Amino acid sequence: MRTRHRRPAWHVATVVETRPETPNSARLVLDVPTWPGNEAGTHVDVRLTAPDGYQTTRSYSVATSEPGKVVLGIDELPDGEVSPFLVREVRAGDTLEIRGPLGSYFVWRAGQSDRPVQLIAGGSGVVPLFAMAAAHAAASDPSQFRLLYSVRTPAHVYFRDELAALAGPSLAVDYIYTRQAPPGWAGMVGRLTKDSLASTTIAPHQRARIFVCGSTAFAETVVTWLLELGHSARDILTERFGGL
Ligand SMILES: Cc1cc2nc3c(=O)[nH]c(=O)nc-3n(C[C@H](O)[C@H](O)[C@H](O)COP(=O)(O)OP(=O)(O)OC[C@H]3O[C@@H](n4cnc5c(N)ncnc54)[C@H](O)[C@@H]3O)c2cc1C
Incomplete structure (x- = not known):
């Protein structure tokens, strides 16, 4: 019998902190009450919706691994569609939609191997x-x-x-x-x-x-x-x- 994998859910994330991480990037700290936690190395899709309904989605790796909280580090590409908005425009108190955790391949799991x-x-x-x-x-x-x-x-x-x-x-x-x-x-x-x-x-x-x-x-x-x-x-x- 085929196993059905459920698609990861969309979550509402509230920005609790945004601050410069480097001269051209920002750290976003997100409060996500429904976030189940994630394996180290996984990522999320961030979905933005414009007032006219236009939506766009980009992937960002998660710097943390705990339930309820997601930290992102976002590099601003000057000509990019999404990253300048996330780095410059997003403020504490804003909400974002995120889907995840995503990815099971590029992950590190404790105890999986004793190799370096x-x-x-x-x-x-x-x-x-x-x-x-x-x-x-x-x-x-x-x-x-x-x-x-x-x-x-x-x-x-x-x-x-x-x-x-x-x-x-x-x-x-x-x-x-x-x-x-x-x-x-x-x-x-x-x-x-x-x-x-x-x-x-x-x-x-x-x-x-x-x-x-x-x-x-x-x-x-x-x-x-x-x-x-x-x-x-x-x-x-x-x-x-x-x-x-
Ligand atoms: C699994 C995964 C995880 C990711 N994690 C992160 C992360 O943690 N932090 C982060 O900052 N980004 C991450 N990215 C990249 C991110 O998804 C976007 O591609 C990036 O933010 C650019 O989006 P944009 O809308 O600003 O640019 P776009 O409008 O999509 O692209 C503008 C131009 O920049 C080029 N471009 C797109 N991405 C990059 C890039 N990464 N470097 C250089 N040029 C690029 C495009 O080819 C295009 O010419 C990740 C991507 C993947 C697939």
Whole structure:
């Protein structure tokens, strides 16, 4: 007999806080009384409805994992239809419609595997990976976690304070600054290369489970290099946020 999967429900979300996350992004904290909680790495659809009834929907990863609350990190694309509205126009007290949780593939579950985990983020692609790192810490899961985060400047780091608090024995964090590094930075400044990827990620022989998230171009480039470095395609999961 075929199992019927119910489509996730639409929920009414009230914005309780909106604040700049980086110079070109916002963090939205949503109160969603009907939200059942979600696995780390999942996303929601956000649906906007104009006064004339026109509707449009975009996907956003959830930075949190608890019932009743959803936190989003939204990068503003200057020419975009939805992201400038969410970053600039939305205010505390506004309501949004969200559907989810969505996605069962790009998720990390506590206790699922004792293999090491390598997270690789470009820009806002860190949102679902931050959720995984936070869930890993909350569960006191013993698997080794490492995050490589490619970002323009220190000011463009999403969840900067939270990542700093998580960094330690259970989460190693490596940054690649593409435009400007913090004072005293000993490493290079510039785009991720295959060599810098190799030197800042778990070695192929350790058979890490690898989660890659960012723009389509970032994810495709990183996956190509991971395969060339000797990682297995079976060990790599990707989430593409779109764009070139
Ligand atoms: C599963 C999933 C999770 C996502 N999670 C997040 C998230 O947590 N935070 C976040 O900021 N975004 C996330 N996105 C991207 C998001 O859904 C939108 O695509 C993005 O906000 C742009 O929407 P827009 O309406 O502003 O731009 P649009 O009007 O849709 O597009 C404008 C132009 O920008 C290009 N474009 C679209 N998306 C991107 C992109 N991501 N990067 C660069 N160029 C792009 C388009 O090709 C187009 O040329 C996610 C996407 C997916 C599929």
